[in-house]
Amino acid sequence: MELSLTTSIALATIVLILYKLATRPKSNKKRLPEASRLPIIGHMHHLIGTMPHRGVMELARKHGSLMHLQLGEVSTIVVSSPKWAKEILTTYDITFANRPETLTGEIIAYHNTDIVLAPYGEYWRQLRKLCTLELLSVKKVKSFQSIREEECWNLVKEVKESGSGKPISLSESIFKMIATILSRAAFGKGIKDQREFTEIVKEILRQTGGFDVADIFPSKKFLHHLSGKRARLTSIHKKLDTLINNIVAEHHVSTSSKANETLLDVLLRLKDSAEFPLTADNVKAIILDMFGAGTDTSSATVEWAISELIRCPRAMEKVQAELRQALNGKEQIHEEDIQDLPYLNLVIRETLRLHPPLPLVMPRECREPVNLAGYEIANKTKLIVNVFAINRDPEYWKDAEAFIPERFENNPNNIMGADYEYLPFGAGRRMCPGAALGLANVQLPLANILYHFNWKLPNGASHDQLDMTESFGATVQRKTELILVPSF
Numbered sequence: 001m002e003l004s005l006t007t008s009i010a011l012a013t014i015v016l017i018l019y020k021l022a023t024r025p026k027s028n029k030k031r032l033p034e035a036s037r038l039p040i041i042g043h044m045h046h047l048i049g050t051m052p053h054r055g056v057m058e059l060a061r062k063h064g065s066l067m068h069l070q071l072g073e074v075s076t077i078v079v080s081s082p083k084w085a086k087e088i089l090t091t092y093d094i095t096f097a098n099r100p101e102t103l104t105g106e107i108i109a110y111h112n113t114d115i116v117l118a119p120y121g122e123y124w125r126q127l128r129k130l131c132t133l134e135l136l137s138v139k140k141v142k143s144f145q146s147i148r149e150e151e152c153w154n155l156v157k158e159v160k161e162s163g164s165g166k167p168i169s170l171s172e173s174i175f176k177m178i179a180t181i182l183s184r185a186a187f188g189k190g191i192k193d194q195r196e197f198t199e200i201v202k203e204i205l206r207q208t209g210g211f212d213v214a215d216i217f218p219s220k221k222f223l224h225h226l227s228g229k230r231a232r233l234t235s236i237h238k239k240l241d242t243l244i245n246n247i248v249a250e251h252h253v254s255t256s257s258k259a260n261e262t263l264l265d266v267l268l269r270l271k272d273s274a275e276f277p278l279t280a281d282n283v284k285a286i287i288l289d290m291f292g293a294g295t296d297t298s299s300a301t302v303e304w305a306i307s308e309l310i311r312c313p314r315a316m317e318k319v320q321a322e323l324r325q326a327l328n329g330k331e332q333i334h335e336e337d338i339q340d341l342p343y344l345n346l347v348i349r350e351t352l353r354l355h356p357p358l359p360l361v362m363p364r365e366c367r368e369p370v371n372l373a374g375y376e377i378a379n380k381t382k383l384i385v386n387v388f389a390i391n392r393d394p395e396y397w398k399d400a401e402a403f404i405p406e407r408f409e410n411n412p413n414n415i416m417g418a419d420y421e422y423l424p425f426g427a428g429r430r431m432c433p434g435a436a437l438g439l440a441n442v443q444l445p446l447a448n449i450l451y452h453f454n455w456k457l458p459n460g461a462s463h464d465q466l467d468m469t470e471s472f473g474a475t476v477q478r479k480t481e482l483i484l485v486p487s488f
């Protein structure tokens with residue numbers, strides 16, 4: 001059979017291309033170490049069935065503390081050692097100062113106009129300034145002291161009313177208390193829809209975190225519809241938007257004194273100012289952040305602290321003795337009473353080391369191509385800093401897996417290790433701006449729970465039988481509710 005001239009030319013071209021591909025010199029670009037990968041899904045199969053922070057830590061232990069992960073379509077670099085965290089969060093911090101776009105951010109966070117997800121730039125810088133000067137300043141955090149004290153006291157009364165020796169779900173009570181503290185700080189006393197608002201925030205937190213199919217295949221829009229995620233998020237957003245609109249509409253500026261303003265008062269005062277002009281949607285996105293970033297993080301920390309103390313009776317006894325000696329029979333605790341209690345603070349720091357609520361911090365994204373130690377990193381590469389792995393790096397931490405609050409004695413750094421070996425609040429430009437509020441919302445609740453009651457596991461279980469399984473979502477929480485029996 002004779003071939004036509006065109007077919008012959010086409011075949012010759014294909015053969016030539018194949019020959020060129022087969023004989024082309026191998027790229028001499030240095031490639032980051034990585035695990036074996038599969039077409040389309042990349043390295044996702046290594047993470048199936050694992051908690052992402054633990055799965056990624058195991059991969060890093062095999063492939064190195066600076067490694068590559070292909071998550072579907074998204075090229076990602078993973079940092080898992082203090083040395084690399086320091087290098088990237090100092091020298092390359094500005095290069096990686098963006099956040100990757102996510103479906104949740106687009107739909108829920110008013111097109112990524114909140115603080116957590118806003119792209120690096122002038123708008124985000126203004127928001128951070130707003131946090132430092134107004135919303136999360138030391139003064140503002142202090143101004144909410146009486147709210148914290150009242151709500152902690154309400155929790156104590158609730159436990160007392162439920163009776164000595166009767167099991168209660170501390171998980172539920174702690175989350176409710178912290179959500180109420182934030183709600184009162186944001187909106188003032190008793191908003192009508194507070195319960196519904198808290199439930200929606202909880203639902204949003206359930207929908208975030210992990211490696212969502214929509215975020216690992218951002219170009220495959222049909223998957224976002226197929227998985228039902230887009231529809232779910234849209235429905236949550238509608239409910240949330242209506243609720244915040246109602247809250248704003250019913251809101252009366254409660255005070256003429258700046259010192260006593262709620263977070264919403266501050267935002268409404270600034271909304272039309274020349275200094276921080278904000279749209280109505282910007283105000284809603286920022287309010288949402290205060291809850292989204294502030295509730296689960298603090299409540300998980302209080303729960304993990306109590307869980308670790310239950311499993312370590314020696315530390316429990318020591319922290320309770322410190323509190324009881326300092327408070328000397330006092331009924332209601334004020335923040336001044338516990339400010340300088342060293343062991344309580346060591347317990348909180350050790351809890352945040354073993355259980356950073358955001359173990360993979362918040363992902364970042366490269367803003368331009370960069371050469372990192374000889375590796376070419378492309379624009380828009382995602383960055384994951386595995387703080388969980390860093391906080392447990394055996395090269396930096398003796399008995400890294402054990403709960404030993406004393407390890408922080410004589411270590412003056414509170415929220416960040418000098419060598420980037422301790423990063424529960426992240427580091428660099430995008431570091432948590434709410435650390436002071438977050439810590440205040442951990443310290444007083446924990447002090448109250450430990451001071452007023454002794455705790456044990458239900459049904460006579462021994463302290464080492466407490467289930468410590470994690471569940472990965474927006475934050476890492478206990479998988480099972482923390483049910484304990486108080487005595488007083």
Ligand code: HEM
Binds near residue numbers: 136298361362
């Ligand atoms: C124990 C409590 C908390 C912990 C452990 C925590 C931890 C973190 C971490 C690890 C990040 C990511 C940092 C990074 O990307 O490098 C973050 C970001 C953030 N946190 Fe917190 N946080 C806590 C409480 C709070 C509170 C109470 C608020 C405010 C009410 C808050 C507001 C934020 C915001 C707005 C961001 C985003 C910052 C940005 O992207 O520029 N956090 N937090």
